[in-house]
Amino acid sequence: MKIFIDSADVDEIQQAYKWGVIDGVTTNPSLIKKAVDRRVGDGKKLDMKGYVAQILEMSKGNPVSLEVTERSAEGMIAQGKKLFEMFNPIAQNVNIKIPVNPALADDEASHFDGIKAIRSLAEDNIPVNCTLVFTPEQALLAAKAGAAFVSPFAGRVDDLLRKNAGMSFEKSDYYPAEGHDTEGGLLHDDGVLSGIDLVRQCVDILDYYGFETEVLAASLRNPRQVREAALVGADIATLPFTVIQGMLKHVKTFEGMNSFMNDIVPEYAEL
Numbered sequence: 001m002k003i004f005i006d007s008a009d010v011d012e013i014q015q016a017y018k019w020g021v022i023d024g025v026t027t028n029p030s031l032i033k034k035a036v037d038r039r040v041g042d043g044k045k046l047d048m049k050g051y052v053a054q055i056l057e058m059s060k061g062n063p064v065s066l067e068v069t070e071r072s073a074e075g076m077i078a079q080g081k082k083l084f085e086m087f088n089p090i091a092q093n094v095n096i097k098i099p100v101n102p103a104l105a106d107d108e109a110s111h112f113d114g115i116k117a118i119r120s121l122a123e124d125n126i127p128v129n130c131t132l133v134f135t136p137e138q139a140l141l142a143a144k145a146g147a148a149f150v151s152p153f154a155g156r157v158d159d160l161l162r163k164n165a166g167m168s169f170e171k172s173d174y175y176p177a178e179g180h181d182t183e184g185g186l187l188h189d190d191g192v193l194s195g196i197d198l199v200r201q202c203v204d205i206l207d208y209y210g211f212e213t214e215v216l217a218a219s220l221r222n223p224r225q226v227r228e229a230a231l232v233g234a235d236i237a238t239l240p241f242t243v244i245q246g247m248l249k250h251v252k253t254f255e256g257m258n259s260f261m262n263d264i265v266p267e268y269a270e271l
């Protein structure tokens with residue numbers, strides 16, 4: 001499984017590349033805002049073009065997702081093309097993130113604008129990462145439209161299930177992949193038992209029909225979810241910096257290191 005970093009922070013991205021554990025980057029408007037807020041003080045403006053170029057250069061050979069902010073099909077296509085033309089020449093590694101459905105509410109008429117934009121950009125050989133996927137059928141339509149990646153949002157499914165059930169939780173809390181059993185039966189969102197179950201269903205459908213589209217497990221909030229995304233066959237997991245850091249930690253590893261360090265005899269250390 002490939003690992004991407006889910007961050008727009010150049011320091012985090014650079015560190016993760018130095019560790020040698022990442023294969024790409026995903027950004028979104030919220031992550032860009034976080035990175036900008038961290039850097040901009042006293043009303044200073046960030047050179048956004050130069051900042052994005054830095055991320056692309058340090059990612060040479062690895063894909064970087066840049067998300068559109070428009071919502072109409074025409075707007076997303078025009079903005080997607082513009083972003084691609086502006087940034088792809090830097091390191092040939094840009095893909096454009098398009099929401100599977102940009103409608104803000106059920107009564108809007110634009111439910112298929114994301115799919116139309118994916119189709120159009122894919123026809124122009126612009127790789128698309130289809131984002132905000134919450135059902136396997138959304139993933140199927142995005143794959144049919146030609147998305148290079150589909151991003152099921154695992155953690156946000158778990159948030160929804162817990163919220164609907166009135167459970168209190170922290171975003172980083174583990175939620176069982178096999179679902180949470182209650183007296184009323186397993187919690188589910190229209191047959192999806194957990195965020196990892198959503199990833200599994202997307203993987204199963206796209207594999208079954210031989211799509212080239214890769215399943216990019218997103219919104220992962222803890223190391224156990226990363227393991228479970230790998231176990232269900234996600235092609236990629238995109239992870240916040242803190243989750244990558246957490247993947248190496250175990251109390252028995254620390255304990256073992258302490259005892260090995262205490263047992264070093266000078267004769268061995270001098271070899």
Ligand code: E4P
Nearest residue numbers: 006026028155156218219220
């Ligand atoms: C990545 O592409 C997504 O935007 C991201 O993983 C969302 O994560 P969150 O649900 O923790 O905000």
